[in-house]
Amino acid sequence: MTTSTLTTTQRIEKEPPAWTRMLDLSDRALAVLLLAPAAILLSLIIVYPVARLAYTSFFSLSLTSGLPAEFVGLENYQLMIEDPVFWETTWNTVLITLITVPGALVVGMGLALLANLPFRTQWPVRLSLLIPWALPLSFAGLIFAWFFHSEYGVVNDVLNRFGIEGVIWFNSPDLAFAAICLTIIWKTSSFMALIILAGLQTIPRSLYEAADVDGAGRLRQFFEITLPLLKPAIVVALIFRTITALQTFDIPYMMTGGGPGTSTATLAMYIHQNTVSFLDLGYGSALAVVMFLLSMCVTVVYLRIIRTKE
């Protein structure tokens, strides 16, 4: 009996499936054939547009000029280096990332721990976790623009009730920036929380029971058990969040439109302005290439971190 099974397996391993024999394909050719659909799809939707973007960035191409595209080499990049608004918007983008990513991580962690508590009815907590995540970004931006409105906003109203005089949030770069960051943290921490919550539920209860027996306190348990075991989930959440933070557009666009002046505009808004409003596709492409490189760097750094951990 054992022998007969063995021979069957051997026969299958030795001979490729009937249909490949019919096509007379080698293993290598089969691999290529099977990978081709994915490779073609990726080329069409990722490689081609990115390559095209980089290509366009070397041209002077403005639809308002009425002139055909002209190769200008690195001129767009040189203009960028001399452009104060480019530096301002890039700095704003980096600052938003540095503030809102850790901010959303801390708030998201808190929410996840809260949602993981053994409540009798869990759906209200889980639902309220999901709502900010499910809300479109531009809606969130509009809603919070009204919250922070100096005359009709609920934030100033609450401040007034506590005897603090309300401020004109969007009249000051710092306050406007703070309002935008708060909104982004509110909007994105539920995404963090969802991923962390999934991570939390994979941690076996027995570990905490063992820690209880050994006399470890709640805080010790969090730092010795919860946090280390959550690391993979946190890294994944951070990668996604950082990349979307670098692309921040909707919330500042809806809340301040980049104002006052250009003090809260982000790189993505500046790209949008140059391409969609000014129709300067050459310069807009060069800006977009910079944003692409920025995202690439971040991804590479995170991937390194994951690899060294493993």
Added chain:
Amino acid sequence: MKKTLLTGLLFSASMLALSAPAFAEELKVYISSQHQPQVWRQVLDKFEAANPGTKVTIETGGNTSEAQAQYLNTIMSAKDSSLDVLILDVIRPAQFAAAGWTSPFEGKDMSVYLPAYAEANTVDGKVVALPAFADSMFLYYRKDLLEKYGIEPPKTWDELKAAVKKINGGENNADLQGLSFQGKAIEGAVCTFLLPYWSQGKSLVQNGKLTFDKDAAVKSLKLWKSFVDEGISKKNIAEVATDDTRKEFQAGNVVFAVNWSYAWAQSQGKDSAVVGKVGVTRLPAMAGGDQATCLGGWEWGVSAYSKHQEEAKKLVEYLSSPESSKFMAINGSLLPTYPSLYQDAEVVKAAPWFADAKQVVETAKPRPVTPRYNEVSETIRTTVNAVLAGVMTPEDGATQIESRLKRILR
């Protein structure tokens, strides 16, 4: 024999099926939502009645000039044929002509329109669009309050300040704002900057060349900032857009307001707290300067990518006709593009101040005419916004406008 009969039957059946939609030409008109699409609908209904077989639908979107421009930029740069007729802000024909996005009206006689609009729609000798309605900025004021304190409508900004101080002193109402204007970084803020700048006899662009006068620019920005600092305008003026000004004034919370003509109809509507209490006059001047205002108005263009060129042009001719202009003046309080309509009895009955408005529109100054207008506009409006928010001094603001405009208009 049998076969031919069958083929014949099939053929005629398919002809019937095909001919039904082929009869009706369907045109899609883009009207921004702030331009009373429901009133334009009535004009389109008349066109449909006179042209059986043509069906016209409206697409709306974008309640500001910039939002609308962004939308149209995406549609047109994709060479999308879904829109046939487009409403365009007076500042856009130059850009649309440079990009080749509108079909020219060959041999069109533009002398029937107000000269400013004949000019705005003619680019390099080609008529690229036809006027929809005229407009310019005016000073709206509370007739009742000015009469109560025996004040004449101000001729200079200083007189306006004095008038506000007198009224505020007497009314003692913290909710009553002296002057509302546009400080948000929107298209209207470009005019905000230009009004006092022009009033000093300076021009910004001549024959495509920048003729920037820094001193006049500083004075303009300082004037607006002084309204905020002296408590004549509210502190959050940097948040105020055109329609906010309209709403505040209509609610009775403002003595003077800088706005376009469209605000009139609603200020006399059923939701208004100031029916019968509104006066409209020319905008004040800088001391020793002339009264200047900003030319507004919108135009009808035919998309170069429309598949119904003939019908679309016919529709635009109708929308831009004296008949339509009169209808919109009476029902939408939109200023006519034909000089004679300003004296028309029915028009004057609906909006008495239109009788004096012609002279204002005729002397209104156009914003810089350039294909790169969007960049010029962005520079000016974000700077005005930053100065009013107190982020930038008027001097730095003027320097910023100058250096950026130099780069754009080089």
